[in-house]
Amino acid sequence: MDYDVIIIGAGPGGIYAAYELTKEDHGLKVAVFESGNELEKRKCPIDGDKVKACINCKHCSIMSGFGGAGAFSDGKYNITNDFGGTLHEYIGKEKATELMRYVDDINMSHGGEGTKLYSTANSSFKKLCRQNGLLLLDASVRHLGTDKNYVVLGNLYNELKEKVDFFFLTPVRHIKAEDGSYSVITDKGEYTCSKCIVSVGRSGSKWIEEICGELDIPTESNRVDIGVRVELPAALFSHITDELYESKIVYRTEKFEDKVRTFCMNPHGSVVNENTNGIVTVNGHSYEDPEKQTDMTNFALLVSKHFSVPFKDSNGYGESIARLSNMLGGGVIVQRFGDLIRGRRTNYKRLADSFVTPTLKAEPGDLSLVLPKRILDGIIEMIYALDKIAPGTANDDTLLYGVEVKFYNMEVSLDDHLETEYDGLYVIGDGSGVTHSLSHASASGVFVARDILSKQNLS
Ligand SMILES: Cc1cc2nc3c(=O)[nH]c(=O)nc-3n(C[C@H](O)[C@H](O)[C@H](O)COP(=O)(O)OP(=O)(O)OC[C@H]3O[C@@H](n4cnc5c(N)ncnc54)[C@H](O)[C@@H]3O)c2cc1C
Numbered sequence: 001m002d003y004d005v006i007i008i009g010a011g012p013g014g015i016y017a018a019y020e021l022t023k024e025d026h027g028l029k030v031a032v033f034e035s036g037n038e039l040e041k042r043k044c045p046i047d048g049d050k051v052k053a054c055i056n057c058k059h060c061s062i063m064s065g066f067g068g069a070g071a072f073s074d075g076k077y078n079i080t081n082d083f084g085g086t087l088h089e090y091i092g093k094e095k096a097t098e099l100m101r102y103v104d105d106i107n108m109s110h111g112g113e114g115t116k117l118y119s120t121a122n123s124s125f126k127k128l129c130r131q132n133g134l135l136l137l138d139a140s141v142r143h144l145g146t147d148k149n150y151v152v153l154g155n156l157y158n159e160l161k162e163k164v165d166f167f168f169l170t171p172v173r174h175i176k177a178e179d180g181s182y183s184v185i186t187d188k189g190e191y192t193c194s195k196c197i198v199s200v201g202r203s204g205s206k207w208i209e210e211i212c213g214e215l216d217i218p219t220e221s222n223r224v225d226i227g228v229r230v231e232l233p234a235a236l237f238s239h240i241t242d243e244l245y246e247s248k249i250v251y252r253t254e255k256f257e258d259k260v261r262t263f264c265m266n267p268h269g270s271v272v273n274e275n276t277n278g279i280v281t282v283n284g285h286s287y288e289d290p291e292k293q294t295d296m297t298n299f300a301l302l303v304s305k306h307f308s309v310p311f312k313d314s315n316g317y318g319e320s321i322a323r324l325s326n327m328l329g330g331g332v333i334v335q336r337f338g339d340l341i342r343g344r345r346t347n348y349k350r351l352a353d354s355f356v357t358p359t360l361k362a363e364p365g366d367l368s369l370v371l372p373k374r375i376l377d378g379i380i381e382m383i384y385a386l387d388k389i390a391p392g393t394a395n396d397d398t399l400l401y402g403v404e405v406k407f408y409n410m411e412v413s414l415d416d417h418l419e420t421e422y423d424g425l426y427v428i429g430d431g432s433g434v435t436h437s438l439s440h441a442s443a444s445g446v447f448v449a450r451d452i453l454s455k456q457n458l459s
Contacts, residue, residue, distance in 0.1 A: 003029045005452060006184050006193040008172045010034040011068020012438050013199035013429025015156055016103055016445030022163040026458045030164045033186060035171035036064025039157055042071060054275045059169065062275065063203040066168070067153040070438045074266055074285040075144030076246050077104060077439050082137040083248055084437030087444055090416050099443035104142055111151040115288060117142050118245040125240060129249060132388040137248040145288025175211055177422050195424040195452050199445065200431040202276070205315070205409045208431050217420050218413040222433050223306035224318035225263070225406035226375055228367065229282045230383070231298040231399040233356060234268050236392040241267035241297060251385050253378045260382040263300040263406070268293035271360035271401055273332060279322045280331045282360070282401040294359050300404045301382055303375045318405040325370045325403045329363035333370065337383060338396025340367060354397040367402045409433040417451050418444060
Protein backbone atom coordinates (compact mmCIF):
# COMPACT_ATOMS: atom_id res chain seq x y z
CA MET A 1 0.00 0.00 0.00
CA ASP A 2 1.17 3.54 -0.75
CA TYR A 3 -0.86 4.86 2.18
CA ASP A 4 -2.80 3.56 5.17
CA VAL A 5 -5.42 6.25 4.65
CA ILE A 6 -6.18 8.46 1.66
CA ILE A 7 -8.47 11.42 2.20
CA ILE A 8 -10.13 12.98 -0.85
CA GLY A 9 -10.87 16.68 -0.29
CA ALA A 10 -9.19 19.20 2.04
CA GLY A 11 -12.30 20.93 3.36
CA PRO A 12 -13.18 20.86 7.06
CA GLY A 13 -14.22 17.18 6.87
CA GLY A 14 -10.90 16.11 5.32
CA ILE A 15 -8.79 18.43 7.46
CA TYR A 16 -10.21 17.20 10.76
CA ALA A 17 -9.98 13.57 9.67
CA ALA A 18 -6.28 14.16 8.88
CA TYR A 19 -5.79 16.04 12.14
CA GLU A 20 -7.27 13.27 14.27
CA LEU A 21 -5.43 10.47 12.43
CA THR A 22 -2.05 12.15 12.94
CA LYS A 23 -2.57 13.95 16.26
CA GLU A 24 -0.56 11.20 17.89
CA ASP A 25 2.20 9.43 16.02
CA HIS A 26 0.83 5.97 15.22
CA GLY A 27 3.12 5.65 12.22
CA LEU A 28 0.15 5.88 9.85
CA LYS A 29 0.87 7.04 6.30
CA VAL A 30 -1.83 9.54 5.35
CA ALA A 31 -2.33 11.47 2.09
CA VAL A 32 -4.82 14.18 1.15
CA PHE A 33 -5.78 14.74 -2.50
CA GLU A 34 -7.36 18.09 -3.29
CA SER A 35 -8.66 19.53 -6.59
CA GLY A 36 -7.89 23.09 -5.55
CA ASN A 37 -4.84 24.98 -4.38
CA GLU A 38 -3.07 25.30 -1.07
CA LEU A 39 -4.47 28.02 1.18
CA GLU A 40 -2.17 30.92 0.40
CA LYS A 41 -2.47 30.36 -3.37
CA ARG A 42 -6.27 30.52 -3.29
CA LYS A 43 -7.09 33.81 -5.05
CA CYS A 44 -10.35 34.59 -6.83
CA PRO A 45 -9.49 36.76 -9.90
CA ILE A 46 -12.60 38.96 -9.49
CA ASP A 47 -11.22 42.32 -8.38
CA GLY A 48 -14.22 44.48 -9.31
CA ASP A 49 -11.96 46.40 -11.69
CA LYS A 50 -10.27 44.38 -14.46
CA VAL A 51 -12.21 41.23 -13.70
CA LYS A 52 -15.77 42.08 -12.73
CA ALA A 53 -17.50 38.73 -13.03
CA CYS A 54 -16.73 35.07 -12.71
CA ILE A 55 -14.46 33.75 -15.49
CA ASN A 56 -15.05 30.09 -14.55
CA CYS A 57 -11.52 29.20 -13.48
CA LYS A 58 -10.53 25.55 -13.82
CA HIS A 59 -10.23 25.36 -10.02
CA CYS A 60 -12.59 27.80 -8.27
CA SER A 61 -10.55 29.37 -5.45
CA ILE A 62 -13.68 30.23 -3.51
CA MET A 63 -15.01 26.68 -3.31
CA SER A 64 -11.85 24.56 -3.66
CA GLY A 65 -8.47 24.21 -2.02
CA PHE A 66 -7.19 23.79 1.52
CA GLY A 67 -10.07 24.86 3.80
CA GLY A 68 -12.73 23.84 1.26
CA ALA A 69 -15.85 25.91 0.68
CA GLY A 70 -15.56 27.38 4.17
CA ALA A 71 -12.12 28.99 3.77
CA PHE A 72 -13.45 32.50 3.07
CA SER A 73 -16.70 31.98 4.91
CA ASP A 74 -17.89 33.93 7.89
CA GLY A 75 -16.65 31.11 10.08
CA LYS A 76 -19.90 30.80 12.00
CA TYR A 77 -19.36 27.60 13.89
CA ASN A 78 -22.77 26.38 15.09
CA ILE A 79 -22.75 23.81 17.86
CA THR A 80 -26.21 22.30 17.53
CA ASN A 81 -28.14 19.28 16.29
CA ASP A 82 -31.11 21.48 15.28
CA PHE A 83 -29.58 22.48 11.94
CA GLY A 84 -26.40 22.14 9.88
CA GLY A 85 -26.95 18.48 9.04
CA THR A 86 -28.20 15.17 10.32
CA LEU A 87 -24.97 13.76 11.72
CA HIS A 88 -26.76 12.98 14.99
CA GLU A 89 -29.03 10.53 13.16
CA TYR A 90 -25.94 8.37 12.48
CA ILE A 91 -23.82 8.84 15.59
CA GLY A 92 -26.27 10.10 18.23
CA LYS A 93 -26.87 13.63 19.54
CA GLU A 94 -24.51 13.38 22.49
CA LYS A 95 -21.57 12.18 20.39
CA ALA A 96 -22.24 14.76 17.66
CA THR A 97 -22.30 17.61 20.19
CA GLU A 98 -19.16 16.31 21.93
CA LEU A 99 -17.26 16.19 18.61
CA MET A 100 -18.43 19.68 17.57
CA ARG A 101 -17.15 21.01 20.91
CA TYR A 102 -13.89 19.10 20.48
CA VAL A 103 -13.31 20.77 17.08
CA ASP A 104 -14.20 24.15 18.57
CA ASP A 105 -11.46 23.60 21.18
CA ILE A 106 -8.96 22.80 18.41
CA ASN A 107 -9.98 25.96 16.55
CA MET A 108 -9.46 27.94 19.75
CA SER A 109 -5.97 26.53 20.25
CA HIS A 110 -5.03 27.28 16.62
CA GLY A 111 -5.67 31.01 16.43
CA GLY A 112 -9.37 31.33 17.26
CA GLU A 113 -8.85 32.19 20.93
CA GLY A 114 -10.65 35.31 22.10
CA THR A 115 -13.58 34.92 19.68
CA LYS A 116 -17.05 35.06 21.19
CA LEU A 117 -19.36 32.10 21.75
CA TYR A 118 -23.00 33.21 21.59
CA SER A 119 -25.91 31.09 22.85
CA THR A 120 -29.69 30.98 22.58
CA ALA A 121 -29.93 29.33 26.04
CA ASN A 122 -31.91 31.60 28.40
CA SER A 123 -32.54 34.17 25.68
CA SER A 124 -35.69 36.25 26.24
CA PHE A 125 -35.80 36.51 22.50
CA LYS A 126 -37.22 32.97 22.27
CA LYS A 127 -40.44 34.15 23.91
CA LEU A 128 -40.73 37.20 21.66
CA CYS A 129 -40.41 34.92 18.63
CA ARG A 130 -43.09 32.53 19.92
CA GLN A 131 -45.45 35.45 20.59
CA ASN A 132 -45.19 36.36 16.92
CA GLY A 133 -45.54 32.95 15.31
CA LEU A 134 -41.80 32.42 14.90
CA LEU A 135 -39.57 29.66 16.27
CA LEU A 136 -36.01 30.35 17.38
CA LEU A 137 -33.82 27.23 17.04
CA ASP A 138 -31.35 26.33 19.80
CA ALA A 139 -27.62 26.74 19.16
CA SER A 140 -24.31 27.96 20.46
CA VAL A 141 -22.55 29.99 17.78
CA ARG A 142 -18.84 30.70 17.67
CA HIS A 143 -18.17 33.58 15.31
CA LEU A 144 -14.62 33.17 14.05
CA GLY A 145 -15.08 35.73 11.28
CA THR A 146 -13.60 35.49 7.80
CA ASP A 147 -10.26 36.82 9.00
CA LYS A 148 -9.71 34.51 12.02
CA ASN A 149 -11.11 31.52 10.16
CA TYR A 150 -8.27 32.00 7.67
CA VAL A 151 -5.68 32.21 10.47
CA VAL A 152 -6.95 28.96 12.03
CA LEU A 153 -6.76 27.19 8.67
CA GLY A 154 -3.23 28.50 8.10
CA ASN A 155 -2.09 27.17 11.48
CA LEU A 156 -3.72 23.80 10.90
CA TYR A 157 -2.04 23.51 7.50
CA ASN A 158 1.41 24.34 8.90
CA GLU A 159 0.99 21.61 11.48
CA LEU A 160 -0.49 19.00 9.12
CA LYS A 161 1.94 19.41 6.24
CA GLU A 162 4.71 17.99 8.46
CA LYS A 163 2.78 14.75 8.97
CA VAL A 164 0.58 14.28 5.91
CA ASP A 165 1.35 14.17 2.16
CA PHE A 166 -0.77 16.83 0.43
CA PHE A 167 -1.43 16.63 -3.31
CA PHE A 168 -2.93 19.95 -4.44
CA LEU A 169 -4.39 20.63 -7.90
CA THR A 170 -4.92 16.87 -8.06
CA PRO A 171 -8.57 15.98 -8.51
CA VAL A 172 -9.31 12.31 -7.99
CA ARG A 173 -10.99 10.93 -11.12
CA HIS A 174 -11.96 7.41 -9.99
CA ILE A 175 -11.84 5.10 -7.00
CA LYS A 176 -11.30 1.38 -7.59
CA ALA A 177 -12.21 -1.12 -4.88
CA GLU A 178 -10.02 -4.24 -4.92
CA ASP A 179 -9.96 -6.97 -2.27
CA GLY A 180 -10.40 -4.71 0.74
CA SER A 181 -8.07 -2.00 -0.57
CA TYR A 182 -8.62 1.07 -2.73
CA SER A 183 -6.89 2.68 -5.70
CA VAL A 184 -7.31 6.37 -6.14
CA ILE A 185 -6.81 7.43 -9.74
CA THR A 186 -5.60 10.92 -10.60
CA ASP A 187 -4.11 12.56 -13.71
CA LYS A 188 -0.71 12.32 -11.99
CA GLY A 189 -0.88 8.63 -11.14
CA GLU A 190 -2.60 5.91 -9.17
CA TYR A 191 -2.21 5.52 -5.40
CA THR A 192 -3.32 2.64 -3.17
CA CYS A 193 -4.59 2.64 0.39
CA SER A 194 -6.39 0.37 2.83
CA LYS A 195 -8.88 3.02 4.03
CA CYS A 196 -10.34 5.82 1.98
CA ILE A 197 -12.24 8.85 3.29
CA VAL A 198 -14.20 10.77 0.68
CA SER A 199 -14.92 14.36 1.74
CA VAL A 200 -15.55 16.30 -1.45
CA GLY A 201 -18.16 18.81 -0.30
CA ARG A 202 -20.71 20.55 -2.47
CA SER A 203 -18.26 21.25 -5.29
CA GLY A 204 -17.75 17.48 -5.59
CA SER A 205 -21.47 16.72 -5.78
CA LYS A 206 -21.52 15.64 -9.42
CA TRP A 207 -18.33 13.62 -9.01
CA ILE A 208 -19.52 11.70 -5.94
CA GLU A 209 -22.73 10.88 -7.76
CA GLU A 210 -20.66 9.33 -10.56
CA ILE A 211 -18.47 7.40 -8.10
CA CYS A 212 -21.52 6.02 -6.29
CA GLY A 213 -22.86 4.94 -9.69
CA GLU A 214 -19.55 3.24 -10.61
CA LEU A 215 -19.34 1.42 -7.26
CA ASP A 216 -23.06 0.71 -7.11
CA ILE A 217 -23.51 2.54 -3.79
CA PRO A 218 -27.17 3.54 -3.32
CA THR A 219 -28.06 7.24 -3.05
CA GLU A 220 -31.21 9.22 -2.36
CA SER A 221 -32.23 12.63 -3.66
CA ASN A 222 -31.98 15.52 -1.23
CA ARG A 223 -33.70 18.90 -0.91
CA VAL A 224 -32.78 22.29 -2.33
CA ASP A 225 -33.27 25.61 -0.51
CA ILE A 226 -34.32 28.61 -2.58
CA GLY A 227 -34.80 32.21 -1.55
CA VAL A 228 -33.25 35.64 -1.24
CA ARG A 229 -30.65 37.44 0.82
CA VAL A 230 -32.10 40.30 2.84
CA GLU A 231 -29.96 43.34 3.62
CA LEU A 232 -30.96 46.14 5.98
CA PRO A 233 -29.37 48.66 8.35
CA ALA A 234 -27.57 46.77 11.14
CA ALA A 235 -29.33 48.90 13.79
CA LEU A 236 -32.68 47.27 12.95
CA PHE A 237 -31.43 43.83 14.02
CA SER A 238 -28.87 44.88 16.62
CA HIS A 239 -31.03 43.87 19.62
CA ILE A 240 -31.00 40.33 18.19
CA THR A 241 -27.50 40.09 16.73
CA ASP A 242 -25.75 41.71 19.73
CA GLU A 243 -27.13 38.96 21.95
CA LEU A 244 -27.19 35.95 19.62
CA TYR A 245 -25.01 36.96 16.65
CA GLU A 246 -26.77 34.47 14.37
CA SER A 247 -30.36 33.45 14.97
CA LYS A 248 -32.03 30.66 13.05
CA ILE A 249 -35.70 31.56 13.01
CA VAL A 250 -38.40 29.46 11.38
CA TYR A 251 -41.83 30.67 10.21
CA ARG A 252 -44.75 28.60 8.88
CA THR A 253 -46.62 30.52 6.21
CA GLU A 254 -50.37 30.99 6.50
CA LYS A 255 -51.07 30.60 2.81
CA PHE A 256 -49.24 27.35 2.01
CA GLU A 257 -48.05 26.18 5.44
CA ASP A 258 -44.52 26.13 4.01
CA LYS A 259 -41.59 26.69 6.32
CA VAL A 260 -39.42 29.73 5.66
CA ARG A 261 -36.24 30.15 7.70
CA THR A 262 -33.47 32.60 8.26
CA PHE A 263 -30.03 31.37 7.32
CA CYS A 264 -26.46 32.65 7.60
CA MET A 265 -26.96 35.95 9.42
CA ASN A 266 -24.08 38.40 9.03
CA PRO A 267 -24.24 41.39 11.35
CA HIS A 268 -22.29 44.36 9.96
CA GLY A 269 -21.44 42.16 7.00
CA SER A 270 -21.32 42.21 3.21
CA VAL A 271 -23.35 40.47 0.56
CA VAL A 272 -21.19 38.52 -1.92
CA ASN A 273 -21.53 36.55 -5.15
CA GLU A 274 -21.13 32.78 -5.05
CA ASN A 275 -20.35 30.68 -8.09
CA THR A 276 -21.48 27.06 -8.15
CA ASN A 277 -20.57 25.28 -11.37
CA GLY A 278 -20.84 28.53 -13.34
CA ILE A 279 -24.13 29.69 -11.82
CA VAL A 280 -23.91 32.94 -9.87
CA THR A 281 -25.94 33.04 -6.69
CA VAL A 282 -25.74 35.23 -3.60
CA ASN A 283 -24.24 34.68 -0.15
CA GLY A 284 -22.94 36.81 2.71
CA HIS A 285 -20.17 37.08 5.28
CA SER A 286 -18.75 39.44 7.88
CA TYR A 287 -15.41 40.10 9.50
CA GLU A 288 -14.46 39.83 13.16
CA ASP A 289 -12.23 42.91 12.73
CA PRO A 290 -14.44 46.03 13.36
CA GLU A 291 -12.45 47.99 10.77
CA LYS A 292 -13.75 45.73 8.01
CA GLN A 293 -17.36 45.75 9.16
CA THR A 294 -20.20 47.64 7.45
CA ASP A 295 -23.35 49.39 8.74
CA MET A 296 -25.54 46.69 7.20
CA THR A 297 -26.72 43.26 8.31
CA ASN A 298 -27.64 40.51 5.88
CA PHE A 299 -29.28 37.09 6.14
CA ALA A 300 -30.98 34.64 3.82
CA LEU A 301 -34.67 33.70 3.81
CA LEU A 302 -35.00 30.23 2.37
CA VAL A 303 -37.74 27.77 1.49
CA SER A 304 -36.88 24.05 1.16
CA LYS A 305 -38.11 22.01 -1.81
CA HIS A 306 -37.64 18.29 -2.13
CA PHE A 307 -38.79 16.48 -5.26
CA SER A 308 -39.06 12.69 -5.40
CA VAL A 309 -41.59 11.27 -7.91
CA PRO A 310 -41.57 11.50 -10.93
CA PHE A 311 -39.09 14.39 -10.88
CA LYS A 312 -36.16 13.80 -8.52
CA ASP A 313 -33.65 16.48 -9.38
CA SER A 314 -34.20 19.06 -6.60
CA ASN A 315 -30.80 20.64 -7.34
CA GLY A 316 -31.69 20.89 -11.05
CA TYR A 317 -34.84 22.81 -10.09
CA GLY A 318 -32.78 25.24 -7.97
CA GLU A 319 -30.22 25.58 -10.76
CA SER A 320 -32.92 26.49 -13.30
CA ILE A 321 -34.21 29.27 -11.06
CA ALA A 322 -30.69 30.58 -10.50
CA ARG A 323 -30.02 30.45 -14.26
CA LEU A 324 -33.18 32.49 -14.87
CA SER A 325 -31.95 35.21 -12.51
CA ASN A 326 -28.54 35.10 -14.23
CA MET A 327 -30.27 35.40 -17.61
CA LEU A 328 -32.37 38.42 -16.57
CA GLY A 329 -29.77 40.20 -14.45
CA GLY A 330 -26.46 38.93 -15.84
CA GLY A 331 -25.82 37.69 -12.31
CA VAL A 332 -27.44 38.54 -9.01
CA ILE A 333 -30.55 40.79 -9.03
CA VAL A 334 -31.30 43.31 -6.27
CA GLN A 335 -34.77 44.68 -5.52
CA ARG A 336 -36.15 47.02 -2.85
CA PHE A 337 -38.88 45.38 -0.77
CA GLY A 338 -41.13 48.41 -1.48
CA ASP A 339 -40.78 47.88 -5.22
CA LEU A 340 -41.46 44.15 -4.90
CA ILE A 341 -44.75 44.62 -3.09
CA ARG A 342 -45.82 47.39 -5.50
CA GLY A 343 -45.21 44.99 -8.38
CA ARG A 344 -42.52 47.05 -10.09
CA ARG A 345 -38.87 46.52 -10.79
CA THR A 346 -36.13 48.37 -8.97
CA ASN A 347 -34.08 50.51 -11.30
CA TYR A 348 -30.86 52.47 -10.73
CA LYS A 349 -32.77 55.66 -9.89
CA ARG A 350 -34.98 54.01 -7.25
CA LEU A 351 -31.94 52.34 -5.74
CA ALA A 352 -29.97 55.59 -5.67
CA ASP A 353 -32.93 57.42 -4.06
CA SER A 354 -33.27 54.89 -1.26
CA PHE A 355 -31.85 55.44 2.24
CA VAL A 356 -29.58 52.39 2.16
CA THR A 357 -26.46 51.56 0.19
CA PRO A 358 -26.12 47.98 -1.06
CA THR A 359 -22.87 46.25 -0.11
CA LEU A 360 -22.91 44.19 -3.33
CA LYS A 361 -23.02 45.67 -6.81
CA ALA A 362 -25.94 43.74 -8.28
CA GLU A 363 -28.32 44.48 -11.15
CA PRO A 364 -31.55 46.22 -10.03
CA GLY A 365 -34.51 44.19 -11.27
CA ASP A 366 -37.68 42.30 -10.42
CA LEU A 367 -37.44 39.10 -8.39
CA SER A 368 -41.10 38.28 -9.01
CA LEU A 369 -40.07 37.37 -12.56
CA VAL A 370 -37.60 34.85 -11.21
CA LEU A 371 -38.93 33.19 -8.07
CA PRO A 372 -41.99 30.92 -8.16
CA LYS A 373 -45.05 32.59 -6.58
CA ARG A 374 -45.29 30.08 -3.76
CA ILE A 375 -41.70 30.75 -2.66
CA LEU A 376 -41.95 34.52 -3.07
CA ASP A 377 -45.26 34.72 -1.16
CA GLY A 378 -43.66 32.78 1.70
CA ILE A 379 -40.70 35.15 1.81
CA ILE A 380 -42.96 38.22 1.83
CA GLU A 381 -45.05 36.73 4.66
CA MET A 382 -41.93 36.04 6.69
CA ILE A 383 -40.61 39.59 6.19
CA TYR A 384 -43.85 40.91 7.71
CA ALA A 385 -43.53 38.38 10.58
CA LEU A 386 -39.93 39.48 11.25
CA ASP A 387 -41.09 43.09 11.17
CA LYS A 388 -42.95 42.38 14.42
CA ILE A 389 -39.80 41.36 16.28
CA ALA A 390 -37.45 43.73 14.42
CA PRO A 391 -39.52 46.72 13.30
CA GLY A 392 -38.24 48.15 10.04
CA THR A 393 -37.59 44.76 8.41
CA ALA A 394 -40.54 45.41 6.07
CA ASN A 395 -39.38 48.94 5.19
CA ASP A 396 -39.55 49.90 1.52
CA ASP A 397 -35.75 50.23 1.39
CA THR A 398 -34.98 46.73 2.66
CA LEU A 399 -32.93 45.09 -0.07
CA LEU A 400 -33.58 41.62 -1.43
CA TYR A 401 -30.87 39.95 -3.49
CA GLY A 402 -31.70 36.92 -5.57
CA VAL A 403 -31.38 34.26 -5.87
CA GLU A 404 -29.84 32.47 -2.97
CA VAL A 405 -29.79 28.73 -3.51
CA LYS A 406 -28.43 26.14 -1.14
CA PHE A 407 -27.70 22.98 -3.06
CA TYR A 408 -27.51 19.76 -1.08
CA ASN A 409 -25.72 16.66 -2.19
CA MET A 410 -27.76 13.54 -2.59
CA GLU A 411 -27.56 11.30 0.48
CA VAL A 412 -25.11 8.45 0.17
CA SER A 413 -26.21 5.20 1.82
CA LEU A 414 -24.01 4.89 4.93
CA ASP A 415 -24.06 2.89 8.13
CA ASP A 416 -23.72 4.40 11.58
CA HIS A 417 -19.91 4.51 11.14
CA LEU A 418 -20.40 6.72 8.05
CA GLU A 419 -18.98 3.77 6.10
CA THR A 420 -20.37 2.60 2.76
CA GLU A 421 -21.15 -1.04 2.10
CA TYR A 422 -17.44 -1.29 1.17
CA ASP A 423 -15.30 -2.00 4.22
CA GLY A 424 -13.01 0.97 4.86
CA LEU A 425 -14.64 3.35 2.33
CA TYR A 426 -16.12 6.30 4.23
CA VAL A 427 -18.07 9.25 2.85
CA ILE A 428 -18.25 12.31 5.12
CA GLY A 429 -19.00 16.05 5.20
CA ASP A 430 -21.28 17.87 2.79
CA GLY A 431 -20.38 15.44 -0.01
CA SER A 432 -22.23 12.68 1.82
CA GLY A 433 -25.46 14.70 2.04
CA VAL A 434 -25.33 14.15 5.82
CA THR A 435 -23.82 17.52 6.79
CA HIS A 436 -24.30 21.10 5.58
CA SER A 437 -22.06 23.08 7.90
CA LEU A 438 -18.52 23.64 9.12
CA SER A 439 -19.26 22.09 12.51
CA HIS A 440 -21.04 18.93 11.33
CA ALA A 441 -18.54 18.37 8.49
CA SER A 442 -15.55 18.78 10.84
CA ALA A 443 -17.13 16.52 13.46
CA SER A 444 -17.77 13.84 10.84
CA GLY A 445 -14.04 13.92 9.98
CA VAL A 446 -12.99 13.36 13.59
CA PHE A 447 -15.60 10.62 13.93
CA VAL A 448 -14.35 8.48 11.03
CA ALA A 449 -10.70 9.04 11.96
CA ARG A 450 -11.45 7.64 15.42
CA ASP A 451 -13.38 4.77 13.84
CA ILE A 452 -10.35 3.87 11.72
CA LEU A 453 -7.97 4.17 14.69
CA SER A 454 -10.18 2.04 16.93
CA LYS A 455 -10.50 -0.71 14.29
CA GLN A 456 -6.70 -0.86 14.19
CA ASN A 457 -6.54 -0.78 18.01
CA LEU A 458 -4.73 2.57 17.83
CA SER A 459 -7.16 4.75 19.79
C1 LIG B 1 -19.49 31.49 0.95
C2 LIG B 1 -19.78 30.39 1.95
C3 LIG B 1 -19.98 30.72 3.27
C4 LIG B 1 -20.25 29.72 4.22
N1 LIG B 1 -20.39 30.07 5.53
C5 LIG B 1 -20.57 29.12 6.47
C6 LIG B 1 -20.63 29.46 7.83
O1 LIG B 1 -20.46 30.60 8.24
N2 LIG B 1 -20.89 28.44 8.72
C7 LIG B 1 -21.05 27.15 8.34
O2 LIG B 1 -21.27 26.29 9.19
N3 LIG B 1 -20.97 26.81 7.03
C8 LIG B 1 -20.72 27.75 6.09
N4 LIG B 1 -20.63 27.40 4.77
C9 LIG B 1 -20.73 25.97 4.42
C10 LIG B 1 -19.42 25.26 4.79
O3 LIG B 1 -18.37 25.92 4.16
C11 LIG B 1 -19.51 23.79 4.37
O4 LIG B 1 -20.59 23.21 5.04
C12 LIG B 1 -18.21 23.04 4.72
O5 LIG B 1 -17.09 23.65 4.12
C13 LIG B 1 -18.31 21.58 4.29
O6 LIG B 1 -17.09 20.94 4.50
P1 LIG B 1 -16.64 19.68 3.64
O7 LIG B 1 -15.27 19.32 4.09
O8 LIG B 1 -17.69 18.68 3.70
O9 LIG B 1 -16.63 20.17 2.13
P2 LIG B 1 -15.88 21.43 1.37
O10 LIG B 1 -15.54 22.44 2.37
O11 LIG B 1 -16.72 21.74 0.25
O12 LIG B 1 -14.52 20.74 0.91
C14 LIG B 1 -14.47 19.76 -0.08
C15 LIG B 1 -13.14 19.84 -0.80
O13 LIG B 1 -13.05 18.71 -1.68
C16 LIG B 1 -12.41 19.11 -2.88
N5 LIG B 1 -12.82 18.19 -3.96
C17 LIG B 1 -14.03 18.08 -4.58
N6 LIG B 1 -14.01 17.08 -5.48
C18 LIG B 1 -12.75 16.54 -5.43
C19 LIG B 1 -12.10 15.49 -6.14
N7 LIG B 1 -12.73 14.76 -7.07
N8 LIG B 1 -10.80 15.23 -5.85
C20 LIG B 1 -10.12 15.95 -4.93
N9 LIG B 1 -10.71 16.98 -4.22
C21 LIG B 1 -11.99 17.25 -4.47
C22 LIG B 1 -12.93 20.54 -3.11
O14 LIG B 1 -12.02 21.23 -3.93
C23 LIG B 1 -13.00 21.08 -1.68
O15 LIG B 1 -11.84 21.78 -1.33
C24 LIG B 1 -20.35 28.36 3.80
C25 LIG B 1 -20.15 28.04 2.46
C26 LIG B 1 -19.86 29.03 1.53
C27 LIG B 1 -19.63 28.65 0.10
